Amino acid sequence: MFPGTGFMFxxxxxxxxxxxxxxxxxxxxxxxxxxxxxxxxxxxxLLTVPARVVAKRTNVSHHTHHHGSDMGAYHHSxxxxxxxxxxxxxxxxxELRVPHNEFGYLVEGDMGRLTFxxxxxxxxxxxx
Numbered sequence: 704m705f706p707g708t709g710f711m712f713x714x715x716x717x718x719x720x721x722x723x724x725x726x727x728x729x730x731x732x733x734x735x736x737x738x739x740x741x742x743x744x745x746x747x748x749l750l751t752v753p754a755r756v757v758a759k760r761t762n763v764s765h766h767t768h769h770h771g772s773d774m775g776a777y778h779h780s781x782x783x784x785x786x787x788x789x790x791x792x793x794x795x796x797x798e799l800r801v802p803h804n805e806f807g808y809l810v811e812g813d814m815g816r817l818t819f820x821x822x823x824x825x826x827x828x829x830x831x
Contacts (some may be wrong), residue, residue, distance in 0.1 A: 744821030754789040754817035754827070756809050757796060761785055787824075789817050799824040 762784045767777050785806040788798045801809065801824045809827060818825040 740822065744823050747821035749818065749820045749825065751816050751818040752791060754791055754815065756787060756811050756813040756815075756827070757790040758788040758811060759786070759806065759809065760788075761806075787827075789827075 763781055764784070765779070765781045767779050769777060783803070785801050785803055786798050787801050787806070787809050788796055790796050797819070799819060799822065805827070813827075813829050815827050815829040817827050
């Protein structure tokens, strides 16, 4: 054995353990935050209020997946999340994630009645 290498090999298990704890800890934090938001939404009242569509935006995420036993085979995909910002008579604004099949029907400037529960979009009925 080379002089001083025992010290370096002794650090490897410590680094692996630290990385493992950080990764598992991150998953636990993400799970707890998701559960807390789900629970908060379930305990929020279902509200229907006058609102105006203020802005719209999308968020496109790109993903690369290993596919099959061939090491060079990758599958690329993307997913789009749709968001609409609603403005209220009080001047407050709220951005909600909306389903893709309703996103195109909402036009900036539209006035109507927004139904939501916490951070969950439930619908928008445009004024005629």
